[in-house]
Amino acid sequence: MDQLGAIRAFVRVVEAGSFAKAADTMGAPRSTVSKLVQDLETSLGLKLLERTTRSISVTSEGNAYYERAIRLIADFDDMNNEATRGRLATSGKLRVDVGGTFANAILIPRLPEFYALYPEIELHLGVTERQADIVEEGIDCVIRAGDLPGASIVARKLCSVEIVTCATPGYLEQHGMPSSPSDLEHGHFFVQYFFARSLKPAPVRLMKGEEKIEIYSPIRLSTSDATAHLQGILAGLGIGQTFEFLARPFIARGDLVPVMHDWAPPRYPVHIVRPAGRFPSVKYQVFADWVAGVFSHYDDGSSAS
Known part of the structure; x- marks a missing residue:
């Protein structure tokens, strides 16, 4: 045997x-x-x-x-x-699943740097918001924010990204500037994100010191796509919580205004995840190390290898 x-x-x-x-x-x-x-x-x-x-x-x-x-x-x-280890170990296909926001805003623009180091690795990039079954689907690794996808995985934290609560000047002129959590629940609307696989909404969370709360406001738009979610906020449909790095240029131009400065949303942890039970390939290891360097620019200093 x-x-x-x-x-x-x-x-x-x-x-x-x-x-x-x-x-x-x-x-x-x-x-x-x-x-x-x-x-x-x-x-x-x-x-x-x-x-x-x-x-x-x-x-x-x-x-x-x-x-x-x-x-x-x-x-x-x-x-x-x-x-x-050597030339053959850093060549061939590597299957990676990543959400559209991270793929388009962070990962793909930096890929020329990766290929300058590892020109013989072929990335097969699945860009999707769904939570893939990495064991069943034969995926080498997944980059995801938020909750980790199930058991039989090994996760490496990349960073904790900042979330900002914001709205357009026009929306705030019409509905007023909220100054407390109770303001958000009376007379305001939210643009909400929901997770494509579970259909569960991402909770609207705020923190002040040790105090943590969830807000329940009327919803004008709920979407599973991060770009559509941001566009809903920019259209003035309501207040929304989005990644700070996405909102930053719109805040700089005055198209969006941060609100609730004393109540910050908790940061979102981002991990690179691989299947447990198999030693990681050299292709995965060099990619994970490179990705960790890329995402470190978005970190608050709390991530660990």
């Missing part, structure tokens, strides 16, 4: 949640993956997975074995990667 191959198959099944999905990510027949895991269980004398016709679940022994297995695979891949 190829024991390392069987261990890899078991790890893939746990992460994918089914034999069929694991087989797809491995490029192998389902029957082969099933037999590898069955042979592994036989050799160990342990039941690692509970199987039904509809689903699988990991036993307590399987969970303990999985935790050790991912470290073993990482060490093995680390050894091989160390042996093959």
